[in-house]
Amino acid sequence: MIKKEDWFTIPNILSYVRILMIPLYIYLYLNASSVRDYYVAAGILVLSGITDALDGFIARKTDQITDLGKALDPLADKLTQIAVVGAMSIENSYILPLLIMFVLKEFYLLLNNLILMKKNIVMDGAMWFGKLATIIFYLAMFILVVYPDITKTCAIYLVWLTAIFQMISFFGYSYWFISKYKEEKYIK
Numbered sequence: 001m002i003k004k005e006d007w008f009t010i011p012n013i014l015s016y017v018r019i020l021m022i023p024l025y026i027y028l029y030l031n032a033s034s035v036r037d038y039y040v041a042a043g044i045l046v047l048s049g050i051t052d053a054l055d056g057f058i059a060r061k062t063d064q065i066t067d068l069g070k071a072l073d074p075l076a077d078k079l080t081q082i083a084v085v086g087a088m089s090i091e092n093s094y095i096l097p098l099l100i101m102f103v104l105k106e107f108y109l110l111l112n113n114l115i116l117m118k119k120n121i122v123m124d125g126a127m128w129f130g131k132l133a134t135i136i137f138y139l140a141m142f143i144l145v146v147y148p149d150i151t152k153t154c155a156i157y158l159v160w161l162t163a164i165f166q167m168i169s170f171f172g173y174s175y176w177f178i179s180k181y182k183e184e185k186y187i188k
Helices: 004-008 010-030 035-061 065-091 092-118 128-144 152-183
Strands: none
Touching: 004 065, 010 035, 010 065, 035 065, 035 128, 065 092, 065 128, 092 128, 092 152, 128 152
């Protein structure tokens, strides 16, 4: 249940800030004309990552974990990730398959979470393979933003590395969903 006061907790405000950084990042990245411009766009990603870490830390340390925050934090994460890959895929078509894979994976996770939520089964935060996939994602994308002149071969390797960890995450979460469906006797 979302309470009125949940809207104005510091962790949730930090999530709003992250969401507001998304159009700024897209604008800066797509209009970058020098290496310095790419550094500024990368700085926005770093700032977004810092606010992401801070909101979770503050929420746990000050007991400000809210239902709104549990929805808002991952939403801000996913929107940021889609924005990063989406902006990059406009200039680099070889990134488009990663964008499609990422969107399909996240839609799959959302759909399964909604189905299980109806049975009051809720995944309590990201699992280790999801966190690892996110870390690899941000490291690879940060490198691609900071080094816009990286060779296409190196860029493709980074995209593939990211895709592999996204697939590991997909299979890990799929295993978790299947085990929950079995417990609920949805499947045998």
